[in-house]
Amino acid sequence: MNPAIRIEQVTKRFGSVQALAGVDLEIAQGEFFGLLGPNGAGKTTLISALAGLVRADSGKLAVMGHDVVADYRAARRLLGVVPQELVFDPFFTVRESLEIQSGYFGVRGNRAWIDEILENLDLTAKADTNMRQLSGGMKRRVLVAQALVHRPPVIVLDEPTAGVDVELRQGLWQFVRRLNRAGHTIVLTTHYLEEAESLCGRIAMLKQGRVVALDTTANLLRRFSGHTLRLRLAPGLSLPEALKPHVAGEAEGELAFALESCDEVEGILHSLRGAGCRIDDIEIGKPDLEEVFVRVMNSRT
DSSP states (O other): OOOSEEEEEEEEEETTEEEEEEEEEEEOTTOEEEEEOOTTSSHHHHHHHHTTSSOOSEEEEEETTEETTTTHHHHHHTEEEEOSSOOOOTTSBHHHHHHHHHHHTTOOSOHHHHHHHHHHTTOGGGTTSBGGGSOHHHHHHHHHHHHHTTOOSEEEEESTTTTOOHHHHHHHHHHHHHHHHTTOEEEEEOSOHHHHHHHOSEEEEEETTEEEEEEEHHHHHHHHOOEEEEEEEOTTOOOOGGGGGGEEEEETTEEEEEESSTTHHHHHHHHHHHTTOOEEEEEEEOOOHHHHHHHHHHSOO
16 A cells, blocks of 8 residues: 655755755655644645645655655645645635635535535635635635535644634634545644644654654653653752752752653652751653753754
């Protein structure tokens, strides 16, 4: 079975800027995949190359086995892209925009599917509203709808919830999860790392046009992050000398201990009790993707 997306040694340069520097990536059909990186890492350039909006300088890209250059029409028909920029036609209503988008892909008689998309994205009340009259968040919902209107098996979401209210964000993710359970491959770029952590089964991190981390979300959390014990001692008390080398950080009187396992908590608390220290506040923090992201981006790779 062909992968949903195959990217082989893709490079792209814009003048003196090396946007992509030999990206290799394969995404299986049915995955919920995260593509993360700081601004300028090459995420949008890679998505644009995949959608045929820019031509890679070298390398190959394929969607469901169809080369995006040699077999552009088939590859594009299998792909739905939600762009980062708010791009819309100001002369049509929401429903008309979706019907026109359907026509681009040769899809007819899909009014029921359009109605379902409008309902799931909370756009039904705006179906006959001109695009110019919509708020920024509403326009972004329409971009999501346009990407889904031809029922593509592979959906790329480039910052889909930027500027979107919390209620719509939750509704959107419920809808996208349902599409993923139905077999659609989802590729997500986002700066909301908690979204990527909860949604994506596997994650690639880009830095300066290169993939610098690629693994399951669970493995990335285990490799680069861990539990953290945070505590605050009662005023006037100091940490025992034996524990000072184990402190990972201190801020505003709060001490942080990096734990390889939760079993270490008992030993730390035993040492504190033995030294007569009273604890005013204590918390155990779980591993999170933000810590992983910061560590990977700050590494020398």
